Amino acid sequence: MNTKLSRRGFLKTAAAAGAVLYVGTNANGAMAASSSSDAMLNPFVKIDSNGNVVAIVKHFEKGQGPATGLTSLIAEELGVRMDQIDYEFAPSDPNVYNNTLFGPFQGTGGSTAVSNSWVQYRTAGAGAREVLIRAAAEAWGVETTALDIQGGVISGSSNSAPLGEFVAAASALAPSESPRLRDPSEWKIIGNEATRRKDSPIKVNGTAKFAMDVQLENQMVVMVKRTPQQGGKVIGFDDTGSKDVKGFTMAQTLPTKHGVAVYAENTWAAMQAREALNVDWDMSAAETRSSQEIRDEILAALDNAPVYNVNKADQSAVTAAVEGAATIVEKTFYFPLLAHAPMEPLNCTIEQTADGDIVLHDGAQMPTGPHMAYQQIFGLPGEKIHIKTMLAGGSFGRRATPDADYQVEAALAFSMTDRSRPVKLVWDREDDIRGGYYRPAVGHKVRVGMDADGKIVGWEHQVAGQSIMKGTAFEAFAVRDGVDHSTVEGVTENPYIIPSMAIGLTDTEKATSVLWWRSVGHTHTGYVMEVMMDMAAKAAGIDPVVFRLAYLASGKDQQRKAAVLRLAAEKGNWGKPADGNVQGIAVHKSFGSYVAEVVEISGNLDDGIQIEKVTAAVDCGIAVNPDVIKAQVEGGIGYGIGHAMRDQITLDQGSVEQSNFPDYEPLRISDIKSIETHIISSTEAPTGIGEPGTPPSAPALANAIAQLDLRVSELPMNENGVAFA
């Protein structure tokens, strides 16, 4: 992908065909090196005798940075500069490329790309360095300890050679089980703010290939006319109108009967032919409720005793503590359904090879999902199914569904053809907004009891909403004692030390298909916790920063959270807004990382408010690529604030009312005038960064708006009393 590197590589390869060194894990899972890709089926790094180094990146790139991050880890340990290493996305192979935090499952999620690869990828790079140095030491008759690799050159004891010279010899050696990792004092790339993204050059000149850009010879484009209400089934269709569209091929009811697949020669023909198709639907089993009913059900659940006592609290004791308190601060919150709306609409392309293998071209967030589903659909063993991971134009969680929804839809459409032509499934924006899989609607009801000194003496917290995990393959992973952890995370495991806390949960009935959405449960728990802390601080008459710090007084977890809070307050001029402005602050831990944000706004509720500045402080352990971290915090803030300002998905008798960006309006450039991010220096292992910037953003904004005497407890804000300039 680096043009200069590839061109040079091509010239040298033409001059001298040579060995290739592969370093990865062998069949037993041990670190191994090899000269053949057969013996080392799937490595983490490969180096040819011309010195071309390629990192094999096991996580897909949706903008969050693993193509840079994982490549950085290999480059750092091996001893090459970032401009001397290229990257490729790994094939689907959960035995080698599994997410080490997910078990035998290859996938990206939970902000784990760097954290689960941190040791693994550095070890692979160090293993490659070790065998190259051993080969060179033997040839030169010197001790290995006298040699190092820097800038792609092995040198020491008056010898020096490009690493490519020893690739052949090194590929016959086995690296030790735990090759020496470089001391942090040796790091040149990790922690270096100047490290640039590997994928910037191709993304500014139109050459980056997303799944949507796959153009296979003779491919057909398929678009699906789906049921407007979830649960609707096709009875039949009339494609008379479609037949008038030039380029229309055929229409077929999907075996699932949730829609009719329309096949055409190109995308525009598919769009028009689908538009012209008439479908008869059986809606007898379809969802018919509207958002108001779903909201009523959730709010009613909050008024009853919770089904699950999440933290096994003595609930009546907590209630007594709250009710006996000098002051009770209470609030009920409601969060609507939200769509992910990644910039690149969902799509993927399937082809069958001459050998009968199936190849899926996909911005694959969880390759193991479609890989397993395809074995069933096509009746093929896993090794006959290949997934080529393309760049993904965003995801925010949407490309990872437990049922591999769009990949399965494509496979079903493909399997209804004679398989002689590749099939590209394309969703348009309306399909995306209406096509199911939303952040669930959730309600919270909280009562905080405070004594006469303004100290919290009891915290009663109820959550109600539709479970994301129950009924999916992830249930065993995320549901314990009936509690879907993803609904309450952020209330549970919150570092605040709060005396006498009871957390209750009630699952509400399925209203639509729901899914993790950037930061999952923290999207609403962070909001509720931080708005409640703000309300409690105000009730106590104590500065919100000082108030929070009292509940973070001791313990490492608490101190890390306190440190970002202090840093954001300091850098954001907390308490000293510009004339006429007001500020709000929030801090939240998610995915192992701590983020605090100060939001400063101008304007007023009558004329509209303007977000002037967001100042963030983050502790995500060792900052592998600091500038990527800053970008993720900037993006996480924008994603959180944009939706809180004005987005919701609503149902009218089971049909989604929104359809495209005009009524699911994205954050725009003028909505936030500036964002500044500060990173805490840390020696802790890296933790998540794709998601943690999101949770504190909306409550920090809400807490700023509260300074104008409006406490927003239901989202989106623009439907609940807030006008934006």
Add this chain to the structure above:
Amino acid sequence: MALTLKLNGQSHSVEAEPGTPLLWVIRDELKLTGTKFGCGVASCGACTVHLNGEPVRSCQTYIEDVEDAEITTIEVMDQDKIGAAVQQAWIELDVVQCGYCQSGQIMNAVGLLRENAKPTAEEVDEYMYGNACRCATYQRIRAGVLRASEILEA
């Protein structure tokens, strides 16, 4: 209908029905995939190309209306002085995240700098308002346009 398009300095004979959006001719017929499909209703700007040097949304530009126009896409922006400066600024500041909207952002930014070589931050926001970025790289888009302006001035 058969027609001839002047695109990126070359003539292309294409076959397309009247009413076909320019976007789909560029992507599916001419196989230039740098121009992106994002919404189809001109509300995201991912499909932005230049028509006689000015940014337009190719998803709402119809093929029968552009036969006499000079069409320019992201693929040749490096040959344009302003385009090259914007690309350089984008790389310097690592503006991109997923990158899917960035061809359109860059095409629109070039349109702005052609009109206004020295825009203020407010003018950038105003001109770039219609280009959505779901990754919310706006902070860097704004800085990138201002940086490109500096590069061009130097």
